[in-house]
Amino acid sequence: MNEFEPQIVAFCCHYCAYAAADLAGSLRLQYPTNLKVIRLPCTGKLDALHVLKAFEEGADGVMVAG
């Protein structure tokens, strides 16, 4: 169990958190592959259905960044 790495789905706002992730990529910064980023036009677009769908498809955690 110590090797358990949760699958995290990150819903990111296009204008801030996603831009930051994009910049991190440009800077060749590394982040774990078990974090899956989904870009939203705004985190205000996030719906309970999106979160449920992420969990239903196997995510262990959901992060909302915006």
Place this chain on the structure above:
Amino acid sequence: MIVGEQKPLEEIKELVADHERILVLGCGTCVTVCFTGGEKEVGILASSLRMATKIDGQGKVFDEQTVQRQCEWEFLDTIEEEIKEHDLILSMACGIGVQAIVERFPRARVAPAINTTFLGLPEEHGLWTERCAACGECVLHRTAGVCPIARCAKSLMNGPCGGSQDGKCEIDPEVQCAWQLIYDRLKAQGRLDQMLEIMPAKDWSTSRDGGPRRLVRQDLRID
């Protein structure tokens, strides 16, 4: 609108316990606008049930569908095949929608996922309150547009009663006294003399006391 409230998930899980292929069926009218049984709520409930039953080790199928109105044959007919392909229809419509499915498709097994609560309106965001009891004989013209049947706890026709305190009903400090509302509005309209008109005992035969009701419009019938 008809206002409803979803049943607790544990209760819904019991309703679907003996079934494998379940169609979660929403309605696009009243229960959509009161955020109880529309397309979005169908998606949330179906997703919740898929995960809940999976955790319990059951391999059930929950499909999703929403029709514009579950209370009319024409809309139900558009999903006839889907209804026949499932061994349970979990309806998120009001009680009328649930009954309409069984009447149209007598072999269908149907379970209600929501409780139909009342006829009302959204008073504030996230707050719905009762306005009409569908009594069958409207008196709103005499009561300044406030219904004493639906909004007075005793359905008094000549109120208020002694339980009216500071504009609130004795049953609950959150409930406004309907007759205080009637008085205030009549006063604002300069019609306080209306309060002195005694309303006769109500004929409840037009309400539920007369049994199940029906309405016939000969001008609309095709015989």
